[in-house]
Amino acid sequence: MSLTFDFVQPEPAATDRITLFCDVILPLPLPKLYTYRVPYEMNDDVVIGGRVIVQFGAKKTLSCIVAAVHETPPALYQAKYVLEFIDDAPVVTQAQLKLFRWMADYYMCTLGEVINAALPSALKLSSESRIQLHPAFVREEPTYPLSEQEEKIVEALSTEDGKALTFTEVGDLLGSTNFHKVIKSLIQKDVIFLFEHLADKFSPKVVKKVRLAHHFVAEAALETLFQQLAGRPKQLDVLMRYLQKVPVYQNEYSNHQGIEKAYLTSAPHLSPSAVNTLIKNGVLEQFDVIVSRFPLGDSPEAKLHFSLSEAQVAAQADILQQFTEKDIVLLHGVTGAGKTEIYIELIRKALEGGGQVLYLLPEIALTAQIVTRLMRVFGSRLGVYHSKFSDNERVEVWNGVLSGRFQVVVGVRSAVFLPFDNVSLIIVDEEHESSYKQYDPSPRYNAREVALMMANFQGAKTLLGSATPSVETYYQTRAGRWGLVTLTKRFGEAGLPEIELVDTRKGREQKTMLNHFTPELMSEMERKLALKEQVILFQNRRGYSPFINCLDCGWIPKCKNCAVSLSYHKHAHELRCHYCGFHDRMPVECPACGSRNLKTVGFGTEKIEDDLKIMLPQANVQRMDLDTTRAKNSYQQIIADFENQVTNVLVGTQMVTKGLDFANVSLVGIINADSIIHYPDFRAHERAFQMFVQVSGRAGRKGKKGKVIIQTADPAQVIFDKVIRNDYLEFYEYEITQRREYGFPPFMRVIRMTVKHVDQLVAEQAAILLTQELVDRLGREAVLGPEAPYIFRIRNFYLQEITIKLDREHTVLKHAKSEIMAAINVVKDQKEFKQARLVADVDPM
Ligand code: ADP
Ligand code: ZN
Numbered sequence: 103m104s105l106t107f108d109f110v111q112p113e114p115a116a117t118d119r120i121t122l123f124c125d126v127i128l129p130l131p132l133p134k135l136y137t138y139r140v141p142y143e144m145n146d147d148v149v150i151g152g153r154v155i156v157q158f159g160a161k162k163t164l165s166c167i168v169a170a171v172h173e174t175p176p177a178l179y180q181a182k183y184v185l186e187f188i189d190d191a192p193v194v195t196q197a198q199l200k201l202f203r204w205m206a207d208y209y210m211c212t213l214g215e216v217i218n219a220a221l222p223s224a225l226k227l228s229s230e231s232r233i234q235l236h237p238a239f240v241r242e243e244p245t246y247p248l249s250e251q252e253e254k255i256v257e258a259l260s261t262e263d264g265k266a267l268t269f270t271e272v273g274d275l276l277g278s279t280n281f282h283k284v285i286k287s288l289i290q291k292d293v294i295f296l297f298e299h300l301a302d303k304f305s306p307k308v309v310k311k312v313r314l315a316h317h318f319v320a321e322a323a324l325e326t327l328f329q330q331l332a333g334r335p336k337q338l339d340v341l342m343r344y345l346q347k348v349p350v351y352q353n354e355y356s357n358h359q360g361i362e363k364a365y366l367t368s369a370p371h372l373s374p375s376a377v378n379t380l381i382k383n384g385v386l387e388q389f390d391v392i393v394s395r396f397p398l399g400d401s402p403e404a405k406l407h408f409s410l411s412e413a414q415v416a417a418q419a420d421i422l423q424q425f426t427e428k429d430i431v432l433l434h435g436v437t438g439a440g441k442t443e444i445y446i447e448l449i450r451k452a453l454e455g456g457g458q459v460l461y462l463l464p465e466i467a468l469t470a471q472i473v474t475r476l477m478r479v480f481g482s483r484l485g486v487y488h489s490k491f492s493d494n495e496r497v498e499v500w501n502g503v504l505s506g507r508f509q510v511v512v513g514v515r516s517a518v519f520l521p522f523d524n525v526s527l528i529i530v531d532e533e534h535e536s537s538y539k540q541y542d543p544s545p546r547y548n549a550r551e552v553a554l555m556m557a558n559f560q561g562a563k564t565l566l567g568s569a570t571p572s573v574e575t576y577y578q579t580r581a582g583r584w585g586l587v588t589l590t591k592r593f594g595e596a597g598l599p600e601i602e603l604v605d606t607r608k609g610r611e612q613k614t615m616l617n618h619f620t621p622e623l624m625s626e627m628e629r630k631l632a633l634k635e636q637v638i639l640f641q642n643r644r645g646y647s648p649f650i651n652c653l654d655c656g657w658i659p660k661c662k663n664c665a666v667s668l669s670y671h672k673h674a675h676e677l678r679c680h681y682c683g684f685h686d687r688m689p690v691e692c693p694a695c696g697s698r699n700l701k702t703v704g705f706g707t708e709k710i711e712d713d714l715k716i717m718l719p720q721a722n723v724q725r726m727d728l729d730t731t732r733a734k735n736s737y738q739q740i741i742a743d744f745e746n747q748v749t750n751v752l753v754g755t756q757m758v759t760k761g762l763d764f765a766n767v768s769l770v771g772i773i774n775a776d777s778i779i780h781y782p783d784f785r786a787h788e789r790a791f792q793m794f795v796q797v798s799g800r801a802g803r804k805g806k807k808g809k810v811i812i813q814t815a816d817p818a819q820v821i822f823d824k825v826i827r828n829d830y831l832e833f834y835e836y837e838i839t840q841r842r843e844y845g846f847p848p849f850m851r852v853i854r855m856t857v858k859h860v861d862q863l864v865a866e867q868a869a870i871l872l873t874q875e876l877v878d879r880l881g882r883e884a885v886l887g888p889e890a891p892y893i894f895r896i897r898n899f900y901l902q903e904i905t906i907k908l909d910r911e912h913t914v915l916k917h918a919k920s921e922i923m924a925a926i927n928v929v930k931d932q933k934e935f936k937q938a939r940l941v942a943d944v945d946p947m
């Protein structure tokens with residue numbers, strides 16, 4: 103930071119005048135908080151957790167969060183003045199600040215990095231932000247009156263379509279640098295939106311909807327209305343149609359949501375002009391809605407109430423009972439046990455008690471299916487927080503939690519950042535999921551752990567749910583610290599599927615393989631398709647083939663930025679790197695020897711899809727992986743097609759293993775189980791077990807007995823036996839013994855250090871020095887490495903890894919972290935390592 107000496111305000115004569123300073127959290131990776139001075143006349147305006155605008159560096163101004171207010175000037179620099187106070191009330195609560203501090207401490211990062219990850223960008227104003235008119239804003243009929251300054255900005259933004267203004271331009275326009283409050287007000291009134299990068303520019307779809315005017319919702323009023331419309335059959339038809347579609351009396355919220363106007367105006371036997379007359383006469387009201395990037399399926403069949411089965415009732419009672427003694431309970435229920443309905447009942451109870459509820463789901467499991475279900479039950483009290491949401495939608499949820507509008511939020515991992523301050527129940531579904539962990543960038547947090555800490559701080563209970571609990575979690579229940587409730591049967595008639603292993607080595611020797619399919623899997627697929635049942639195929643690799651190979655000289659194309667071979671993607675006719683995104687055209691001939699004998703080796707989802715289209719021409723095959731789901735809503739579309747049985751076979755990566763609940767799937771095939779088991783990591787077995795059981799769980803859900811076929815070159819591997827019998831306990835016993843023996847979690851805590859540098863030698867040397875420093879401080883036995891990881895170069899950076907294993911005791915950990923920071927600083931202080939990046943990952947997954 104450059105310390106420019108600003109004009110210092112003259113000290114007042116009065117002696118009782120207090121000078122206030124505030125420590126602020128800038129959304130930047132700075133090790134310390136900065137202190138700014140509060141202009142005297144603003145002393146009453148400082149709000150802890152509110153945003154203020156400050157100058158940072160020579161030119162840049164940005165918003166930051168006030169973390170503390172005091173009277174001590176900073177010792178080492180002259181404090182600059184806060185430029186503007188934006189909020190009259192906190193946007194970040196005290197409870198959040200406490201949690202964020204814990205995160206920074208625990209995950210060895212800065213508070214600024216946590217805040218930066220936590221706040222939706224529209225809450226982060228900076229001189230680089232820009233504004234634009236909100237597409238739904240109609241200048242002629244503003245919903246709220248605008249001030250003179252606001253009018254001026256709207257005027258300037260209206261000169262052409264899509265016109266944007268930078269903050270500097272806004273400042274010039276208003277002739278003042280204090281304009282951030284005006285901007286905040288315009289955002290709140292939905293007049294403008296804010297963006298930082300052109301890519302974030304938001305172009306939502308606006309849909310016209312109608313609903314019954316509020317004063318007709320009461321039954322008596324509606325009867326009168328019917329009488330009034332008696333002589334107008336066309337209008338009556340429209341009204342009847344509306345009431346058929348929207349169950350106004352069962353669920354008032356359904357009227358609030360209304361329906362698309364087009365549903366009425368384009369219905370063949372209804373008169374569009376009758377619709378407009380009803381609007382004109384104030385019977386129906388018309389309103390605009392910004393359609394979300396996350397379309398909610400509005401399936402009218404979704405029921406409001408399910409009555410819980412006996413097993414569900416018993417499990418629920420057991421959970422509540424255990425909550426009287428324990429803060430954390432694991433609900434271990436097989437796939438299809440009906441855990442969701444139990445969650446819903448518990449949420450209902452928690453809301454009755456007046457507390458807030460957070461319901462966490464992994465990204466992929468948070469589907470329209472579940473959101474619709476929850477909407478039906480919790481209506482407008484439910485907020486949804488999804489990473490596919492636009493920034494504006496995220497701000498809406500943030501503010502809704504702050505204001506108390508949303509009492510329950512269902513969301514992905516980043517929902518732990520929301521401003522809860524009175525949580526009474528947290529549910530972490532699929533608690534074993536590695537997608538709760540954020541790998542990059544910092545903070546490298548695990549949302550499950552953060553949720554547990556939030557619950558701890560706010561006195562809430564936490565329910566973890568899974569069919570395949572993580573070894574760490576199960577260990578806690580075994581140790582008696584956490585409660586455990588088990589559901590061993592699926593809901594209703596559905597039994598667990600039968601699992602069969604098929605030997606691909608034998609198939610290859612006997613030459614019975616059909617491409618990558620064993621005859622067993624092939625004929626089972628044909629049988630199921632003939633019965634009009636559906637099939638899911640799991641292959642843990644996307645693209646057509648993981649590499650290509652010149653048959654004459656052995657050349658294999660490699661990524662120029664990473665130490666990996668390039669995958670062949672047939673559809674795009676490209677070679678692609680799955681680590682950095684580098685891509686190149688598929689060569690016609692070998693660049694080394696000129697031969698045209700280029701062969702694809704191995705197979706990914708694309709090849710499976712391709713083969714099936716030839717081998718099963720009558721079937722409709724669809725692929726779901728990163729490549730086919732990149733486009734907006736394409737994921738939802740693939741799911742909808744499969745649900746509506748437009749698709750017969752769904753081929754995919756991990757995406758197909760999770761959370762999907764389709765009634766008609768009776769066969770699941772795992773095409774190559776071996777690549778999943780032989781992964782170089784201490785969690786490989788756990789992950790393989792979870793993946794096999796979870797994907798198997800997609801088969802045979804409603805009534806029909808499902809079947810799972812696992813193809814492997816080595817059916818004798820220990821893990822299969824446990825998967826086939828769905829014996830979690832046996833798997834656990836086996837795994838925990840290994841963990842104890844080799845000193846892995848839950849017995850030890852792991853911190854992984856990664857050293858990165860563009861020069862391989864420098865990376866190695868920095869890693870050696872870091873290792874020495876760590877060994878000096880923590881002892882030889884605590885430090886493993888350094889070594890190059892399996893993929894030792896990514897995006898031009900050479901990597902070196904050091905694994906630190908620590909005792910789980912809290913005090914040990916705290917001490918060790920400060921020693922690690924000290925070791926990192928020693929390395930960073932060396933001139934030759936200035937450009938090296940040293941990253942600490944606490945509890946890596
Ligand atoms: P899990 O999350 O345990 O894998 P789900 O919650 O997805 O299981 O439930 C499996 C299926 O059983 C779903 O289709 C769900 O709608 C249905 N189901 C669960 N409980 C009930 C209930 N009480 N009444 C009717 N259907 C239920
Ligand atoms: Zn060649």
Ligand code: ZN
Pocket residue numbers: 661662663664679680681682683684897
């Ligand atoms: Zn690459």
